[in-house]
Amino acid sequence: MQFRDYYQILGVAxxxxxxxxxxxxxxxxxxxxPDVSKEPDAEKKMKEVNExxxxxxxxxxxxxxxxxxxxxxxxxxxxxPPNWDAGFExxxxxxxxxxxxxxxDFFSQLxxxxxxxxxxxxxxxxxxxxxxxxxxxxLQDAYxxxxxxxxxxxxxxxxxxxxxxxxxxxxxxxxxxxxxGQHIRLNGQGSPGFGGGPAGDLxxxxxxxxxxxxRVEERDVYETVPVTPWEAALGASIExxxxxxxxxxxxxANSQSGRKLRLxxxxxxxxPAGDLxxxxxxxxPPADTEAARQLYETxxxxxxxxxxxxxxx
Amino acid sequence: MTIxxxxxxxxxxxxxxxxxxxxxxxxxxxxxxxxxxxxxxxxPGQVRFTSAELTRARRLRNIERNFDxxxxxxxxxxxxxxxxxxxxxxxxxxxxxxxxx
Numbered sequence: 001m002q003f004r005d006y007y008q009i010l011g012v013a014x015x016x017x018x019x020x021x022x023x024x025x026x027x028x029x030x031x032x033x034p035d036v037s038k039e040p041d042a043e044k045k046m047k048e049v050n051e052x053x054x055x056x057x058x059x060x061x062x063x064x065x066x067x068x069x070x071x072x073x074x075x076x077x078x079x080x081p082p083n084w085d086a087g088f089e090x091x092x093x094x095x096x097x098x099x100x101x102x103x104x105d106f107f108s109q110l111x112x113x114x115x116x117x118x119x120x121x122x123x124x125x126x127x128x129x130x131x132x133x134x135x136x137x138x139l140q141d142a143y144x145x146x147x148x149x150x151x152x153x154x155x156x157x158x159x160x161x162x163x164x165x166x167x168x169x170x171x172x173x174x175x176x177x178x179x180x181g182q183h184i185r186l187n188g189q190g191s192p193g194f195g196g197g198p199a200g201d202l203x204x205x206x207x208x209x210x211x212x213x214x215r216v217e218e219r220d221v222y223e224t225v226p227v228t229p230w231e232a233a234l235g236a237s238i239e240x241x242x243x244x245x246x247x248x249x250x251x252x253a254n255s256q257s258g259r260k261l262r263l264x265x266x267x268x269x270x271x272p273a274g275d276l277x278x279x280x281x282x283x284x285p286p287a288d289t290e291a292a293r294q295l296y297e298t299x300x301x302x303x304x305x306x307x308x309x310x311x312x313x
Numbered sequence: 314m315t316i317x318x319x320x321x322x323x324x325x326x327x328x329x330x331x332x333x334x335x336x337x338x339x340x341x342x343x344x345x346x347x348x349x350x351x352x353x354x355x356x357p358g359q360v361r362f363t364s365a366e367l368t369r370a371r372r373l374r375n376i377e378r379n380f381d382x383x384x385x386x387x388x389x390x391x392x393x394x395x396x397x398x399x400x401x402x403x404x405x406x407x408x409x410x411x412x413x414x
Contacts, residue, residue, distance in 0.1 A: 022381075025379070026379065026380055029379040029380065030380075033379075035372070035394050036394075127333060129336065130333055130334045130336075132334075132371070147315065170314050170315075170316055171314065171315040171316070172315075172316055172318050173315055173316065173317040173318060174318055175317070175318065175320055175323075177320070178320055181364065181365070181368065182320060182321065182322060182364040183320075183321040183364045183367055183368070184318035184319060184320050184321065185318060185319045185321055185324075186316050186318055186319075187316075187319070189316065200333070201334070203321070203334060203367070204318065205368070215405065215406065217402065
């Protein structure tokens with residue numbers, strides 16, 4: 001386990017006052033805010049910053065950290081001495097900046113252990129914390145449902161009361177009909193409970209892997225379909241690949257580029273199901289052979305078509 | 314081990330679940346519901362929360378906590394985040410149909 005220099009993470013001196021720590025934290029919280037930040041790894045950085053603030057803004061935790069961390073450099077291998085936290089009491093409660101599922105091994109070792117011990121000693125019984133994460137799935141998974149393996153890292157407590165980070169793989173069955181931004185819940189997959197209380201839950205926020213073929217709004221799906229000029233002009237029955245498989249679509253005669261065809265209830269399933277919109281895009285064959293050039297020249301001569309008549313030219 | 318996930322919306326969260334999920338007290342949620350900051354005020358006995366409201370509650374909590382912001386200010390920031398998301402969606406739609414000259 002590597003030592004984490006929380007002072008370095010917040011960019012403050014070891015002698016920083018509580019006010020300086022708060023200012024530094026707020027500045028970084030703004031810089032790495034996951035909903036706003038353009039920084040790469042903003043979410044990961046925000047977790048580190050939250051963790052550092054959780055320790056340094058709490059006088060008890062900061063004092064304990066200062067004592068145990070004396071002489072360590074960032075990244076150096078670290079093991080806390082046995083009973084290092086004797087004499088400290090971590091009350092916790094209220095707002096906690098760190099979801100234990102997000103906590104580093106280093107934080108869990110130091111403060112997970114002390115927190116669990118404190119809570120057990122008072123015969124306190126409570127439900128474990130819920131964890132939150134994001135899961136990226138394909139749009140097709142929302143149509144058919146899917147099973148995904150995910151690896152969870154969760155702090156656990158052994159028989160001696162020591163906290164360790166345990167990795168376990170679970171298969172998640174994602175029901176069909178989920179939308180981007182929606183949460184799904186895995187009961188009992190959060191932090192273990194205290195004093196015999198039930199475990200917390202794991203919430204996963206659904207995101208679709210970006211796919212240039214599709215644009216999704218709630219349960220409606222938009223797909224651009226290239227068609228030939230003669231299919232658009234004369235009408236045609238064409239085969240289109242959609243997220244739910246290939247379908248035969250009738251293109252009405254005299255369709256223009258941008259025409260929207262709606263396939264009812266072929267969007268993401270649900271109550272009500274979304275619709276699938278096909279946006280026609282007329283693809284011109286290149287005039288790169290003598291025969292092709294002649295066909296275009298014939299059209300130019302015979303059709304007398306001015307697409308800019310509304311511009312008055 | 315295979316676990317079937319529950320879609321929050323098919324099953325909506327009750328007050329206790331929402332509060333626990335956000336790591337806040339139930340009073341914290343009730344205050345924000347009554348003030349109209351989290352969702353439309355409703356009868357406390359019938360309060361149920363959607364996925365979107367879970368996202369909103371977690372954002373409110375983060376802004377309040379990270380910046381010691383008062384609830385109204387945090388709600389204003391979250392309103393703006395939601396508006397930015399909506400506008401980004403519109404930009405994507407426009408860019409889909411846009412060709413640089």
